[in-house]
Amino acid sequence: GQNIDQPTEMTATEGAIVQINCTYQTSGFNGLFWYQQHAGEAPTFLSYNVLDGLEEKGRFSSFLSRSKGYSYLLLKELQMKDSASYLCAVRDRQGGGYQKVTFGTGTKLQVIP
């Protein structure tokens, strides 16, 4: 199975940069996702990493180190609307071609003026 850890809460200032870390332990790693979830809404997909390195997508970037079991989500030029929970999820190979995705408990980011 997986053990996924991320900070419970973070606060950052509008216009700044924030890095949300995620560490995981898994036996059959096959990809890591970041999702954004605003209060009362469904999670929405932000990024996917399966190889080591940085994936950049506009103001959001995601980094993965498979050897360290570590990922981070980097948010630049923070806006008030970025206040949300950010969920790290790990995909893990099971038997028979089945791949299970397990979510961390999420990091609640508050952006302040």
Added chain:
Amino acid sequence: DARVTQTPRDKVTEMGQEVTMRCQPILGHNTVFWYRQTMMQGLELLAYFRNRAPLDDSGMPKDRFSAEMPDATLATLKIQPSEPRDSAVYFCASGSIGPGSSNTEAFFGQGTRLTVV
């Protein structure tokens, strides 16, 4: 505008009653997930279907929960009998995921907020 549709959006029921939640996955998606979200536990995977076949329901309490896909356009999650500890938001998600597929993203429905009193 393809989206995952869940009904009902909100459900309040008394302890002991049967609850059925429905999900219409995005047309063409071969994979359906049911998740439960609470403040304490976060998002927990309850069940996972590929091509309508259940691949994993180990996260689901077997004595009271059941998940089915009667056809490709409908997934159901049933709780019988319901208990107050089942109160949570239940999300359905779908995707085209699996061997031979380059897609990775799962699309979430808006969820069903269940309150058992």
